[in-house]
Amino acid sequence: MTRRLFEAYWILCKPRVVLLMLLTAWVGMLLAEPASLSVGLTLVALLGIGLAASSGAAINHLIDRHVDALMARTQSRPLPKGEISSRAAIAFATILGTTGFAILWLFINMTTALLTLLSLVGYAGVYTGFLKRRTPQNIVIGGLAGALPPLLGWVAVTNQLSPQSFLLVMIIFIWTPPHFWALAIHRYEDYCRAKIPMLPVTHGIPFAKLNVLLYSIMLWSVTMMPFVIGMSHLLYLALVNGLNAVFLRKAFRLYRADEASTPDAAMDLFRYSINYLMVLFLVICVDHFWVIDRFWGKL
DSSP: OOHHHHHHHHHHTOHHHHHHHHHHHHHHHHHHOTTTOOHHHHHHHHHHHHHHHHHHHHHHHHHTHHHHTTOTTTTTSHHHHTSSOHHHHHHHHHHHHHHHHHHIIIIIOHHHHHHHHHHHIIIIIIIITTGGGTOTTHHHHHHHHHTOHHHHHHHHHHSSOOHHHHHHHHHHHHHHHHHHHHHHHHTHHHHHHHTOOOHHHHHOHHHHHHHHHHHHHHHHHHHTHHHHTTSSOHHHHHHHHHHHHHHHHHHHHHHHOOTTTHHHHHHHHHHHHHHHHHHHHHHHHHHHHHHHHHHHHTO
């Protein structure tokens, strides 16, 4: 395999997206069983989840190949450029998906394997294959599939569902619409050209900006819940309020932006939202272990 072909398959996996998903899954694992979490279980679970997520990403590339060819942001992807054939992409996605499922089924537990399969089908089949082209609420409904990794990590360790794990899912679920709608506003012309019914296309950019602002307020409220239920502590409260203040300020800046400055304001929020989610989950983790260390240090 040539280096360029390897890079093309690597792009199919959407590695940046998958790595962010794996971070949230890892935090779910750490919060579930911090005292008894083994390195071996962690690596095997993340490998299985990562392979399944990469399979979903490759299927997304495959289904969207004709749309991607119409959009400036995506027209250089491997399938629109003809670097990889559709048949090869199908085979690649199948190998990744079945391998990931088998690893989780055989070495982790059946519940994690089935939930991961559900996430893959939800993202690649329900969202990409159906919702994305039929409703402006595509990213809201389909966002649940992409919000599951913390739950997958939690269940990989405990083999049980818990309210705390669903709260982590809810944070990502509420984060997803302002994250993607900011990108859709920035790439408005692309989505119009491709005839994808994203919210800015169907209801106009001003309405989409209002929804970004409202979801940003909802996000602040949801991210307070770990502190409210005692899952996180004062360190988390202080840091997450800072993160949310910046998020809301950028969302408000986008809402107030004129036509000329809207694309830049939207991209600014989109880029920050990626760092926001990554830092937020790290903050949850740091807060958790900082409090444990302080408690045990007094005994």
